[in-house]
Amino acid sequence: xxxxxxxxxxxxxxxxxxxxxxxxxxxxxxxxxxxxxxxxxxxxxxxxxxxxxxxxxxxxxxxxxxxxxxxxxxxxxxxxxxxxxxxxxxxxxxxxxxxxxxxxxxxxxxxxxxxxxxxxxxxxxxxxxxxxxxxxxxxxxxxxxxxxxxxxxxxxxxxxxxxxxxxxxxxxxxxxxxxxxxxxxxxxxxxxxxxxxxxxxxxxxxxxxxxxxxxxxxxxxxxxxxxxxxxxxxxxxxxxxxxxxxxxxxxxxxxxxxxxxxxxxxxxxxxxxxxxxxxxxxxxxxxxxxxxxxxxxxxxxxxxxxxxxxxxxxxxxxxxxxxxxxxxxxxxxxxxxxxxxxxxxxxxxxxxxxxxxxxxxxxxxxxxxxxxxxxxxxxxxxxxxxxxxxxxxxxxxxxxxxxxxxxxxxxxxxxxxxxxxxxxxxxxxxxxxxxxxxxxxxxxxxxxxxxxxxx
Numbered sequence: 001x002x003x004x005x006x007x008x009x010x011x012x013x014x015x016x017x018x019x020x021x022x023x024x025x026x027x028x029x030x031x032x033x034x035x036x037x038x039x040x041x042x043x044x045x046x047x048x049x050x051x052x053x054x055x056x057x058x059x060x061x062x063x064x065x066x067x068x069x070x071x072x073x074x075x076x077x078x079x080x081x082x083x084x085x086x087x088x089x090x091x092x093x094x095x096x097x098x099x100x101x102x103x104x105x106x107x108x109x110x111x112x113x114x115x116x117x118x119x120x121x122x123x124x125x126x127x128x129x130x131x132x133x134x135x136x137x138x139x140x141x142x143x144x145x146x147x148x149x150x151x152x153x154x155x156x157x158x159x160x161x162x163x164x165x166x167x168x169x170x171x172x173x174x175x176x177x178x179x180x181x182x183x184x185x186x187x188x189x190x191x192x193x194x195x196x197x198x199x200x201x202x203x204x205x206x207x208x209x210x211x212x213x214x215x216x217x218x219x220x221x222x223x224x225x226x227x228x229x230x231x232x233x234x235x236x237x238x239x240x241x242x243x244x245x246x247x248x249x250x251x252x253x254x255x256x257x258x259x260x261x262x263x264x265x266x267x268x269x270x271x272x273x274x275x276x277x278x279x280x281x282x283x284x285x286x287x288x289x290x291x292x293x294x295x296x297x298x299x300x301x302x303x304x305x306x307x308x309x310x311x312x313x314x315x316x317x318x319x320x321x322x323x324x325x326x327x328x329x330x331x332x333x334x335x336x337x338x339x340x341x342x343x344x345x346x347x348x349x350x351x352x353x354x355x356x357x358x359x360x361x362x363x364x365x366x367x368x369x370x371x372x373x374x375x376x377x378x379x380x381x382x383x384x385x386x387x388x389x390x391x392x393x394x395x396x397x398x399x400x401x402x403x404x405x406x407x408x409x410x411x412x413x414x415x416x417x418x419x420x421x422x423x424x425x426x427x428x429x430x431x432x433x434x435x436x437x438x439x440x441x442x443x444x445x446x447x448x449x450x451x452x453x454x455x
Contacts, residue, residue, distance in 0.1 A: 057430055065351075065359045074309065253411060341365070
């Protein structure tokens with residue numbers, strides 16, 4: 001059996017269901033194969049989720065908990081990359097069993113671990129550079145492409161509000177190039193071929209309020225139609241892949257998360273200061289004197305004696321008391337007569353495995369409509385009403401700031417010669433890797449958290 005994986009970062013089951021009558025290829029998956037929801041890990045972030053997919057494990061076993069994590073034994077943050085993954089991936093496992101792998105634009109991938117070809121994606125310093133050299137030469141010779149643009153450039157993202165038309169145009173250009181490159185590389189020899197399109201995620205972050213009727217600021221305009229047109233484009237691209245793939249292929253559609261409305265962002269560090277947990281000096285957060293700090297994704301890191309350089313919280317009973325005090329206070333936080341926070345969970349209630357101690361001490365889950373402010377900032381203006389909120393966030397749609405995974409599920413669709421038609425499924429994202437290994441007659445490692453789907 002050959003496996004083709006088509007990743008659609010952030011593709012929303014809500015939108016697919018709303019527009020299904022105009023998306024014949026998605027409809028084909030639902031009627032002739034299996035279609036359902038994929039539940040991401042917490043937080044439902046792109047690097048965390050795709051790493052969970054690639055390893056079949058929860059973050060406590062693969063070691064990736066966020067875009068930015070605290071460097072052990074320091075107060076410094078480090079941006080994660082593929083070297084942060086501390087577990088075998090499905091690519092390496094299959095390569096070790098003699099399978100030939102092709103991967104295009106998947107976040108958190110590195111070509112060093114495969115037998116085959118790869119164009120690394122998001123968060124790899126070599127993003128977009130084809131490997132090996134032979135494949136790079138073919139793409140240059142046949143398509144005139146030296147480096148594949150799998151995602152939007154920073155200047156395009158920074159200029160969305162000023163020039164939204166350029167933003168939409170560039171998303172479509174990148175999608176067209178990604179489809180062209182992937183269809184060309186499908187002619188290579190492979191047993192498993194995977195690719196990820198990033199456009200759905202980027203469009204929805206900025207324009208979600210124009211397509212989600214539940215958004216408090218919803219209005220229908222030309223952007224609503226542009227996003228619908230993009231889904232129709234993706235539907236057509238998927239059909240091209242189905243038409244081009246070998247007959248013995250099983251195709252898997254995946255999105256790493258969905259979306260929910262975002263209307264306001266909460267400055268968590270200001271509330272930690274109000275609780276006496278965070279100290280400020282000359283307008284800056286004093287990490288050495290603070291008991292707790294958030295780095296901007298709903299994560300809370302404590303300053304523990306013997307763990308951090310200048311720890312002020314003794315391990316054991318005091319540590320647990322501080323965690324409880326923070327969680328209890330944040331759950332009671334009221335802003336504009338609403339309670340933004342749905343839950344505050346201890347890391348051991350979410351994760352398990354050898355890297356649990358590298359996770360944030362607490363994780364805040366926000367209700368839909370709210371999220372953590374994306375930067376570890378603090379307002380230096382004290383407010384008597386204690387309202388520390390950004391009312392006009394950059395994005396109107398979110399998933400990673402942090403939300404309950406059950407509020408932002410992704411999609412999974414499976415179509416193939418051995419797949420029953422009309423089935424509906426709800427799976428954890430870590431179930432996909434063991435399912436693929438099982439299909440390809442490769443032993444599923446016992447330390448994987450996921451279980452093969454029975455279809």
